[in-house]
Amino acid sequence: MRKKRYPKFIYFLHQIITPIFDPIKLLHCIPGYTWFIKDLIGYSKTKGRERISLLDISPCIYDKTETSGFDRHYFYQDIWAFQKIYESKVNYHVDVGSRVDFVGFLSKITKVAFVDIRPLKVNLENFDSIKGDIRSLPFKDNSIQSLSCLHVAEHIGLGRYGDSLDPHGTKKAAKELIRVLAINGNLYFSLPVGKPRLCFNAHRIHSPKQIIDYFKGLKLVEFSGIDDEGNFQQNINPSTLENAKYACGLFWFKK
Numbered sequence: 348m349r350k351k352r353y354p355k356f357i358y359f360l361h362q363i364i365t366p367i368f369d370p371i372k373l374l375h376c377i378p379g380y381t382w383f384i385k386d387l388i389g390y391s392k393t394k395g396r397e398r399i400s401l402l403d404i405s406p407c408i409y410d411k412t413e414t415s416g417f418d419r420h421y422f423y424q425d426i427w428a429f430q431k432i433y434e435s436k437v438n439y440h441v442d443v444g445s446r447v448d449f450v451g452f453l454s455k456i457t458k459v460a461f462v463d464i465r466p467l468k469v470n471l472e473n474f475d476s477i478k479g480d481i482r483s484l485p486f487k488d489n490s491i492q493s494l495s496c497l498h499v500a501e502h503i504g505l506g507r508y509g510d511s512l513d514p515h516g517t518k519k520a521a522k523e524l525i526r527v528l529a530i531n532g533n534l535y536f537s538l539p540v541g542k543p544r545l546c547f548n549a550h551r552i553h554s555p556k557q558i559i560d561y562f563k564g565l566k567l568v569e570f571s572g573i574d575d576e577g578n579f580q581q582n583i584n585p586s587t588l589e590n591a592k593y594a595c596g597l598f599w600f601k602k
Contacts, residue, residue, distance in 0.1 A: 379408025419577040420539070420595040424497050425449045427571060427579075427597050428535040432457065435533060437493040443481050443524070444499035450474070457493075464510055480510065481520045486527040489602075494528055495535040496520070498595070501550040517551055521561035525602070534565065534600040540572065541591030555585035555596050565600040572596050 383406050391399055410416070425446060432440055433456050441460045442450045450461045454474040461467055462479040469476065479485045481496070481503060502508060504516020513519065517538075528534050539552045546552070559567060571581045572588050573595040580587070588594040 376408060379411075380406065382411065383408050419573050419579070420498060420537075421446060423573050423579040424537045424595060424597055428495050428497060428537075429453060431533070431535055431599065432493060432495070435493060440493040440495070441486070441491045443484070443494070443496040445495060445497040449497065464508060482513070482516070482523055484523050484527050488526055489529050491527045492529045492532045494524065494532060496524060497535065497537045499538070500536070501538040501552070505548040505550070507548045517553065518561050521558070525562060525565060528565070528602045530602055532602050534598075534602070536562075536598045536600060537595055540588050540594050540596035541575075542589075552593060554589055556589065558596060558598060559585060562598070562600050565602055567598060568601050569599040570596065
């Protein structure tokens with residue numbers, strides 16, 4: 348009996364104690380636990396309630412907010428890229444390392460090959476998972492007509508996801524994407540933009556100009572972005588986000 352309860356007990360302690368060691372969460376955990384305990388007592392008094400076991404309690408104390416919480420970079424970029432791929436009507440698309448939700452939904456409108464150093468093990472129609480490194484993609488030169496890489500390249504070479512350390516990781520990733528992109532092919536690319544800096548080992552931030560220089564030889568068809576306030580701006584001048592702190596640049600390139 349103890350063997351079954353031990354993991355639950357550890358999980359329970361983790362849920363309770365973790366906020367204490369996080370300064371930001373600590374500011375919110377006291378009022379969070381206040382309403383959690385109030386709700387727990389209130390629920391325990393309701394008629395027809397389920398049995399409440401202490402070891403099954405799992406406090407979620409940061410979700411009672413006035414608006415839904417979400418990452419605006421990922422939300423807008425995925426919609427932006429999905430729409431362009433849908434409108435292009437391609438029958439085959441290659442994505443390198445983007446969000447798994449994005450490529451999963453994409454598989455419902457076209458055949459998708461998803462490349463990542465950590466293969467996605469799923470059983471899904473119209474979907475192939477390929478193990479690979481963005482610095483050495485398993486494709487021939489000029490072979491991919493439709494290609495995306497969203498919020499990925501800023502991480503390359505920082506070791507965060509098991510990749511080898513490389514200060515030129517983002518630039519090498521760009522070079523490899525150029526190599527495999529077919530003539531007249533489309534590349535949908537995004538990453539954090541603004542004043543250049545390294546936030547080791549989370550990510551790098553590049554200026555829009557740096558990225559355009561990395562993809563020299565490709566035509567920039569469109570630049571859109573999400574600014575520091577989370578506003579989605581379409582078809583803007585890249586210089587608009589040059590001085591941002593942590594914006595997201597959406598680049599549509601064509602070869």
